[in-house]
Amino acid sequence: MNRKDKPSLVTMEEVAKAAGVSRMTVSRALRKDGAVSASTRERVLKIVNKMNYVPDQMAGSLSTKKSGFVATLIPSLNNVHYAKMLQALTESIETTGLQVLLGHTDYSMSREEELVESMLKRRPEAIALPYDGHTARTIKLLKQAQIPVVELWELPPKPIGYTVGFSNEQASYEMTERLIKLGYRHIAFLCETNDEWTRGSARRLGFTRAMEDAGLSAHRMIRYGNPPMSIKDGYDVGKNLHQYFPDIDCIFCVSDSPAFGVLTALREKGIQVPTDVGVAGFGNFEVSRYSIPSISTVKVDPAEVGRVAAELVVRLLSDEQTDKAIAKKYPVSVTFSMRDSTGARSD
Amino acid sequence: MNRKDKPSLVTMEEVAKAAGVSRMTVSRALRKDGAVSASTRERVLKIVNKMNYVPDQMAGSLSTKKSGFVATLIPSLNNVHYAKMLQALTESIETTGLQVLLGHTDYSMSREEELVESMLKRRPEAIALPYDGHTARTIKLLKQAQIPVVELWELPPKPIGYTVGFSNEQASYEMTERLIKLGYRHIAFLCETNDEWTRGSARRLGFTRAMEDAGLSAHRMIRYGNPPMSIKDGYDVGKNLHQYFPDIDCIFCVSDSPAFGVLTALREKGIQVPTDVGVAGFGNFEVSRYSIPSISTVKVDPAEVGRVAAELVVRLLSDEQTDKAIAKKYPVSVTFSMRDSTGARSD
DNA sequence: TTGTAGGCGTTATCAC
């Protein structure tokens, strides 16, 4: 049996015939606002049920010019951060009857470009994606798409449309200031080997700027592994920490995962944290709160990003809105949890 | 013609006009197999590019009756396990030009039912979803959908179509056996309060059966929190461990996250692991390998589930296949890492 | 190699 002659699914036409009405009446009966008599509706719905009719939304969308899709891009699913954002976004979005069309870029700009193009073919009604820079073509595609574009996580220098995020550089700058204030001077920064197209690079720059502004040297830069950095990456680095720079007294990691790995390695080597070496992370992953010692970290709430973005999209797509009433930028709050791993506690 | 006065996008018709050919020629030029002269194709493609034409895949699908979607359900994005499975599945799927349509059930059967219905409206070419039991209606919908159904993670008693997974009960049984062999007798099991519709319940049953088969009591059952259990949940339980049952000498947790939490709590209380109390988890999360002590766990590879499922779907959807040649069940391997948290080491 | 006609399954529109 060839897959061409698939026994095709029940169509609205067949339901109509079975109910002795026209397609339009079925169509109306199926929607809450349809103007149909109660008795007809009841009869139609009964048949719909009996025949197991499932409407074809693709056909419907073609007609209404509303796909019901919201395209959403994230760098990676392996990062709890993005997973949480997505969870929050999806939850709010779905209550509206919209569906999320997901893609992950794996931290690659060209992958992002491909994804944007393939999503656009589905005619999403809005698109939300991380900002770490885009290819020229990606930008062109997005601008031409005639739909709301929401850039996430960062504050882009030249936003395409709407923005939900915070300055990673600034957050990193402020964490570094705090580490300096705690007395650390020979602070190292741990990030990926190839972090150019990552929020990590903004964090690295924030670190460097803060060190220099304080008259300290920012040369203790350790690059290891690929994004997203894992616990293992941190562990590997921690095992040989002082071979990178013998005088390190603190290590600030691009995320909490490697920070936890570093911590474990240092403990195994008998290096005291925070006395001998301080450790700090970024992202406030759950593990950093329950590790021993607990890890100081930059707190951002990924769920907030998702929630705010979702609400924005829903508002933009709702009919009663007038464009000018809606703000373009949505800053997300950043706080700092100084914990045991840096010899102080405030949370 | 008040169909929303959105400035509509470029259509194939317009491209055709601009190129001085018919729509069909454009359509052909756009597909690699299209029979068009090289010169025409080149001319068309140039115009496609200049006009920023992005084909409308919904319209195309309506015509071909191929949506290009693979519906995929997971319980939650907050669980690394599922995120990894999804990552692997998406990667393989996307190379084929298929697109994943994602939904998460949040461990709710009724939510699953809703999701299945809304996905089916998009006419996916296949659907992959976790098995933890389904509502009767879900089963009916899936059977009527006329597409391949792949159930993941478990070995369902009555599979709907294809299966990729392992027996959670059996895995849990074997881990319990190992704990007993190590000398533990008063083993507790930690799982969610409401785990009926969770793989956790299968694990719980495996534990109970193993204990009873060994002539031991399985009454030390600690239920706490909601799925998915977090580090914090484990931590909370660990803080009061012996208030649940004073004689616990080992605690087997439904996943590695709570196991890590328990460990931290015990260490803070000065209870020695594994001497005073052993700790074991399930899932082989990265954290359990780098915690101190490292945590014994049941190793399953979520990526394998995703990869196998994806390959299966791709094979089922490829044209050259004959249905009978394809197996229905795909068992996934399970191994055990006995680490420091249970007083032995084999990995 | 290219074009024409018709249809995919639904909804908007306008009669009745």
Place this chain on the structure above:
DNA sequence: GTGATAACGCCTACAA
């Protein structure tokens, strides 16, 4: 309240 008709944007099938 209900139905006929014409899109929606593309592709299949067939003809030239």
